[in-house]
Amino acid sequence: xxxxxxxxxxxxxxxxxxxxxxxxxxxxxxxxxxxxxxxxxxxxxxxxxxxxxxxxxxxxxxxxxxxxxxxxxxxxxxxxxxxxxxxxxxxxxxxxxxxxxxxxxxxxxxxxxxxxxxxxxxxxxxxxxxxxxxxxxxxxxxxxxxxxxxxxxxxxxxxxxxxxxxxxxxxxxxxxxxxxxxxxxxxxxxxxxxxxxxxxxxxxxxxxxxxxxxxxxxxxxxxxxxxxxxxxxxxxxxxxxxxxxxxxxxxxxxxxxxxxxxxxxxxxx
Numbered sequence: 208x209x210x211x212x213x214x215x216x217x218x219x220x221x222x223x224x225x226x227x228x229x230x231x232x233x234x235x236x237x238x239x240x241x242x243x244x245x246x247x248x249x250x251x252x253x254x255x256x257x258x259x260x261x262x263x264x265x266x267x268x269x270x271x272x273x274x275x276x277x278x279x280x281x282x283x284x285x286x287x288x289x290x291x292x293x294x295x296x297x298x299x300x301x302x303x304x305x306x307x308x309x310x311x312x313x314x315x316x317x318x319x320x321x322x323x324x325x326x327x328x329x330x331x332x333x334x335x336x337x338x339x340x341x342x343x344x345x346x347x348x349x350x351x352x353x354x355x356x357x358x359x360x361x362x363x364x365x366x367x368x369x370x371x372x373x374x375x376x377x378x379x380x381x382x383x384x385x386x387x388x389x390x391x392x393x394x395x396x397x398x399x400x401x402x403x404x405x406x407x408x409x410x411x412x413x414x415x416x417x418x419x420x421x422x423x424x425x426x427x428x429x430x431x432x433x434x435x436x437x438x439x440x441x442x443x444x445x446x447x448x449x450x451x452x453x454x455x456x457x458x459x460x461x462x463x464x465x466x467x468x469x470x471x472x473x474x475x476x
Contacts, residue, residue, distance in 0.1 A: 208229075208267065209227045209228075210224065210227070213299070215295065215296075220279070221276075221283075222276075223274055223275070223276055223277075224260075225274045225307065226273045227272055227307050228240065228267065228308070230308060236473040237270060239309065239310050240310065241272070241314065242310070242315070243263070243266040243273050243465075244274045244300065244315070244316045245266075245275045245317050245318070246275075246278065246325045246326050247318075248434065249321055251280050251289065251362055252280055252281055254278070254280060255434065257436040257449075258343075259275045261442050262275075262319075265458060269462045270472065272308060274300060276292060279292060280365070284365045286368060289366075290332070290333065293325055293326075293333065297314065297316070297335045297337060312338060314338050316329055316330065316339075316340055317461075318340075318341075318343065319343040319436065320404060320433065322345075323344060323345025323346065326342060326345070327347065327393075331385045338468070338469075339394070339465065340392070341461050342393055342396075343397075344396070344404050344433060344434070345382075345397075345404070345408065345412070346362060347381065347382045347383050347411060347412045348381050348408050348411050349381045350377075363376075383408075383411040383414070384415070386412070386418075386421065387419065388419050390419060392423060393421070393422075393424075394465070395423060396457040397409040397426075397427050397428070398429070398432070398454060399427060399428070399429045399430070400431055401433045410427075424464050428451075428453055428454045428457075430453065431453075432449070435449050435454055438450060
């Protein structure tokens with residue numbers, strides 16, 4: 208595996224990291240691979256390491272070329288700058304698909320929490336769009352403005368760069384309201400016990416996709432706190448509530464779903 212890093216800013220604050228598996232004579236039918244572009248979460252205030260490289264490596268082990276975008280956060284996210292960076296990263300992967308052994312029409316985005324919001328925004332509104340979306344407990348709905356504020360308004364303030372905002376501005380970031388007939392298929396998972404991003408975020412998104420007849424798969428696990436990542440010990444950060452063998456099934460399910468969308472590498476009959 209060759210690891211590459213492409214800075215988007217001189218200080219490497221924004222960068223694209225790639226985990227490129229080069230062709231092998233023993234695996235000729237998998238010389239090129241589908242790709243997964245990962246967006247870690249962190250409320251657009253920080254970027255979670257637990258939702259970055261471990262996710263990329265897990266998908267790499269399943270036969271994908273993988274990438275992580277470390278996008279702008281905090282004051283640097285104003286004007287929804289992360290969306291422009293996500294568009295740039297996706298276009299870069301497609302433009303370098305031969306060099307990086309990627310099928311340019313088989314690229315998924317995978318995002319967690321705020322990263323799930325970014326992945327979904329790229330899929331629904333991006334100038335460059337992925338072929339599929341894997342959305343992990345994504346923030347989707349910011350509700351009604353009251354006195355210039357909404358629930359989880361720190362995310363809105365990070366993206367808009369101001370304390371007061373209009374309902375129209377909030378609605379543009381509430382992604383269940385942005386679903387159109389050209390949306391890419393989606394794999395969504397969430398937990399009923401999530402007390403940070405309420406379950407209604409993904410139920411509303413699923414309803415919007417269904418209304419537009421967009422194919423999707425939706426897994427709602429009863430138990431599990433917010434921010435579980437792979438829900439395994441090595442991504443738990445020492446916290447037992449980040450480990451759950453039932454919720455951990457999301458990853459294998461997502462791999463199967465992606466290959467059903469993209470097709471498996473050829474094998475002899």
